[in-house]
Amino acid sequence: MSETKFKDIARQIEQRIDEGIYPPNAKLPPHRELAAELDTTPATISKAYKLLAEMNRVESFVGRGTFVVGESHLNQAIQPSESETEFNFSILQPYVLQNLSPLRIAYQKASLAFTPELLAYTDHSGHHAHREAGAMWAKRYGLNSATASNVLLTNGAQHALSLLVETLTQPGDVIAVEALTYPGILAIASLAGRQVIGIDMDEDGLIPSALETVLHTHKPKLVIAIPSHQNPTGITMPIQRRQAIAAIIEQSAAYLVEDDIYGFLNEDTLPAICHWLPEKGIHVSGLSKAISPAMRCGFVVAPEHLLPVLNAHIRANVWLASPLNFIVAEQLINSGDAFSMADAQRDIAKQRQAIAKDILGDVISESDGYHVWVTLPAHWQQERFVMEAKQRDLIVTSGSYFVAGNTNPNCIRLSLMSIKHSEALKQGLRALKALLESHEVSLAPF
Template structure:
C-alpha cells in the first residue's frame, strides 16, 4: 500500500464532508463498504478514518461506527423551545410549575440560615449536614447503606457521571451501557475519549447473559445502568433482575455505576442494585428530576476505598458543589417536604401517562414515568418523522440519539412533563397521533 494512499482517501472523505455529501453527525460507511467503493482495502479506510479523527473531522465509537463531527447529539436530543407555540416533548424534567411557590419560600427561608461556616470551604465534597441529607434521600429510595461518611455531593447527576467516568477510566477504556441509553452518557464518553459498547436489553432491562458476554469480550472498566424508568425505554428492572446483574458485576473486574435519578417514581421502593455491591457499586441520585432542574444537587454513594480519589477529583475540578442549593435541599429533605414534592411529581406523571395511553394506545411502551417510547408505524423513518413533527411545532427526540450500537429501533421519545398543562398535552399528543397516522408529508423522502 502506498504510504500516501490513506491520506488521499482521507482528503476524498473530507471533501465529501465539506460539500455536504456527508452531513454533520452522519454515520460514515463501514470500512468494507467504502473500501469496495474506492477500490482499496478496509485497512486503508481505517487509517484514513483515524487520520480524520486526529484532526477532529470524524469520531469513532466501538460498536457504533464512525460519524462526522458536528453539533452535539445531546444538544439535538434535548432542545429548548424556540417559542410559546411549540409543544416541546424533548425535555425530560419535572413539571416545574408544581413546585414553584414552595421553592420560592424554601430559598427565602434558607437565606436566613446562612452562616460563615456554611458559605465557606470544607474538607469534604460538601458540608456534613448536606451529606447527611443526601444519605436520607438515597436511603428513602432504595439504598439503605447510604451514610454521611460515604456520600459525595456533586452539581447534579450529569456532573456525577462525568466525575466517575473521568476518575475510574482512562482514555481508550471501554464503558458498557444499555443498548439504548441516556445521550448524556454517550456525550461524556465521547468528549473524554472513552469507547462505549451497548448491552442488549429485554422487557426487564439489561440481559444478564448479554452483560456477561460484554464483560468477557470487551473488559469494560465501568457498567452504567439506569434501573428505574429507564431513559428512553421506560423499563424498570424488577428485583430479581437487579440481583442477577449484581452477581455478574461482583464476579467481574468492572464497577457498576447505578444512575438511579428516577427511583423516586417507583410506587413501591425497590432495592438499589448497589445494595448487593458494597465494594463495586457506585450509586447516583439527586433532586433535579424530582424537584427542579435548577437544583443541581447530586448525591453519589461510593465504596469507602474510592472516596479519597473521588474527593480529590471533585476538589481539583470544582472544589465543592455550591452549598447554596444544598442548604435548601437539607431543609426540604429534613422537613419531609422534598418527599412530598417528589410524590406530587409522580402523581402528575401518572395523570399524563393516562392521557398519552388514551390517545396513542398501543404505539407507546407501558410506563408510569416522565416519558413514553413510541414505536413508529412502518411508513415512517425516525429522522424523517422528527423533521416533519418540527414543521408542525412538535419537538420530539429521535431514537437514534439513544443508540449505543450500530442500529436503533424505529422509535421516538416523548417527554410528557415539560408541556405547560394537561390541555396543551392533549392537543400536542393529538397532533402527533394525526402525524403518525398520516402518509402525506411535506418533506421530500431521504
C-alpha cells in the same frame, strides 16, 4: 480498486452533506448498504468514511456507526424551545410549575439559615448536615446503606457521572452501558476518550448473560446502568434482575455505577442494585429530576475505600459543590417537603402517561415515568421523522442519540413533562399522531 475511487466516494458523500441530504448529526448508511447503492465495496466506503473523519466532516463511534459532524449530540437530543408555539417533547424534567411556589418559599427560608460556617470552605465534598440529607434521600428510594460518612455531594448527577468516569478509568479504557442509554453518558465517555460498549437489553433491562459476555470479552472498568424508568426505554428492572446483575458484577473486576436518578418514580420502593454490592457499587441520585433542574444537588454513595480518591477529585475540580442549593435541599428533605414534591411529580407523570396512551396507543412503551419510547411505523425513518416534526413545531428526540450497541431501533423518545399545560400536551400529541399516520413529507427523500 482505483487509488482515487474512495476519494471520489468521499466527495459524493460530502456533496450530500453540503446539500442537506445527510443533515448535521444524521447517521450515515452502513458500509454494505452504501456500497451497494454506489456500486463499490464496503472497504472503499470504509476508506471514504475515514477520509471524511480526517476532514472533520463525520465522526464514528464504536458500535453506533458514523455520523455527520454538527452540533453536539447531547445538544441535539435535549433541545431548548426557540418559540412559545413549539411543543417541546425533548427535555426530561419535572413539571416545574408544580414546584415553583414551594421552591420560592424554600429559598426564602434557606436565606435565614446562612451562617459564616455554611458559607465557608469545609472538609470532604460538603457539610455534614447536607451529606446526611443526601443519605436520607438515597435511603428513602432503596439504598439503606447510605450514611453521612459515605455520601459525596456533586453539582448534580451529570457531574457525578463525569467524576466517576474521570476518577475510576483512564483514557482508552472500556465503559459498558446499556445498549440504549442516556446520551449524557455517551457525551462524557466521548469527551474523556473512553470506549463505550453496549450491553443487550430485554423487557427487564440489562440481560445478565449479555453482561457476562461483555465483562469477559471487553473487560470494562465500569458498568453504568439506569435501573428505574430507564432513559430512553422506560424499563424498570424487577428485583430478580437487580440481584442477578449484582451477582455478576460481584464476581468481576468492574465497578457498577447505578444511575438511580428516577428511583423516586417507583410506586413501591425497589432495593438499589448497590444494596447487594457494598464494595463494588456506586449509587448516584439527585434532586434535578424530582424537584428542579436548577437544583444541582447530586448524591454519590460510594464504598469506603473509594471515598479518598473521589473526594480528592472533587476538591481538585470544584473544591466542593455549592452549599447554597444544599441548604435548601437539607431543609426540604428534613421537613419531608422534598418527598411530597417528588410524589406529586409521580402523580403528574401518571396522568400524562394516561393521556399519551389514549392518544398514541400501542406504539408507545409501557411506562409510568416522565417519558415514552415510541416505535415508528415502517414508512418513517427516525431522522426524517424528527426533521419533519420540527417543521410542525414538534421537538422530539431521535432514537439514534441513545444507541451504544449494535442495533438502532427505529424509535423516538417523547418527554411528557416539559409542556406546561395538559391541553397543550394533548394538542402536541394529536399532531404527532397525525404525522405518524401520514405518508406525506415536505422534505426531499434521502
